[in-house]
Amino acid sequence: MSQKFKVRKLKEQKPEDLLKDLEKLKGELIQLRTVKVSAGNAQKLGRIGLVRKRIAKFLTVINEQRRNQVKTTTKHASRLxxxxxxxxTRAIRQRLNRSERAQKTARQWKKLNNFPLRKFALKE
Structure with a gap:
């Protein structure tokens, strides 16, 4: 693999190809880690960081493609x-809508039915 690595090229690839290349990179990383344990040469050990960064780039592109695909296929924002x-904010996300606010529990209904609001007439 070449030293200069362009993410632009990854974005043009199909997801299947990306996954195949990702598996190759993971295999290479496993080999490099075994070399590290068996006290290999320093040149290969320096490559571990490059391979990890390359794997991260692949995963970023794959996740980005999946997100874009889901966004284009879903019509309603609530189904995302x-x-x-x-x-x-948390307060906005947890805010109830109008119908949820209007709902009452069985206990509230009983209380309203059995003890309605009293109306008082003023005597002059």
Whole structure:
């Protein structure tokens, strides 16, 4: 593999090809780690960092492609996976909508029916 590695080329590849190349890189990393344990030469040990970075680039491109595919196929924002939705704030995310706010529990219904609001007439 060449020293200069362009992510641009990865984005043009198909996901199947990316996964095959990723498996090759993972195999290479395993070999390098075994060389490290068996006290191999320093040139190969320096390559571990490069291979790890290259694996990270592959995974980034794969995840990016998956996210884009999901975004284009889903029509409603509410049906998007949680990690792809807008973060906003916790208070906004947990806020109830109108119908959820209007719902009452069985206990609340009993209380309203059995003890309705009293109306008082003022005497003059």
């Amino acid at each position: 996976p949680v990690d792809l939705r807008g973060k906003k």
